[in-house]
Amino acid sequence: MVQNWLLPAIPSDMISDQFGFRPTGSTTCALAYILHQVAVMLEDCDYVRCLLIDFSKAFDVVDHAVLLSKLSLLDLPHCILNWLISFLTDRSQVVKCGDILSLPMHINSGIVQGSGIGPTMYIIMESDLRTLSRHNFLCKYADDTNLIVPGNSDIGLQDEFSHICSWAKANKMIINMGKTKEIVFRRPNVRSFHMPPPISNIDQVDVVNLLGVLLPCNFCFDDQVGNVLKLCSQRVYLLKLLRDQGLTREQLHTVFLALVVSRLRYALPAWSGFLKAEQIGQMNAFLKRVYKYGLCSEVLHVETLVSNSDKRLFRKMSNQAHCLHFVLPPLARATSVQTRSKGHPYELPRYKYDLTRKSFVLRCLYNFV
16 A cells, blocks of 8 residues: 555655655665755854754644545545545544453544554655745654754744644644754854744753754764764673673674674764764774674774765665755766766765765765765
């Protein structure tokens, strides 16, 4: 149902800002998109406001009538739409306590997040949530919704958030104001900066945990590096226990790749470009210690992990069907002058600040030229 009917029926522009529950989508892509957009916005303004919106029990409160009205707007055959209507309607639930059953209660809201069809229904539910201004952006990963507004936008964060609140009310969704946070990004070492006033009842923070990565307001990823090394150190302790149980170095290397390297590589293309030499040195020193303890068969280097991860994701996003392909610049014009072959056919965007050059998209465009 999802692969053959629902996904093909959703126009690509409706879910261009959604990076979850769709082919090629991932948390890495969502984070790379956010940091790229923020860096590009900071080329022309002093700060970028990012609002991390939390919908309370997003999957559980999806109203079936609202969802079916949106499904009816898709180009679906009548038999498929009728199947979906039948799937969602005339359902009930009971509660059992010991040997006692409650009376049946009719279910008119909620979709199962772990089901085969539930996640796709949710992205359809939220697909019509858009910003008021074309200068502002939304980035969604499943029910994680992030609003990005530059300081020089024609429509401010307050108006955009009021619009989202109105959308939530009309669609019977609930925004958890206590868990909704705002972070104000600015360039590192900026000389003069005036913090914009916060939205009422929403906290402004300097670091946010977004999709498992600690994003700082000044792009100094000390907290992220420290958190990653802490988690990896805990897993190294497990490797030592396995070594004491008699595992060979080759076997330990396999576990090392699965437990430690996988954590180091998580969303690495999105944030590795902003690392300082000192932070890279800390991570390399950790990897050397693991080799010294006899827990892996070779010394790995962060630079190699970053390069391989960048190449892999950039190669995938060069495919027109990839969720990040629309971020790439246009193809370079063909010339009659013979030049050496490039690693990609795209134009090289201009930039003013090194921060933009460090974002994933521009980093790959210039590194793989």
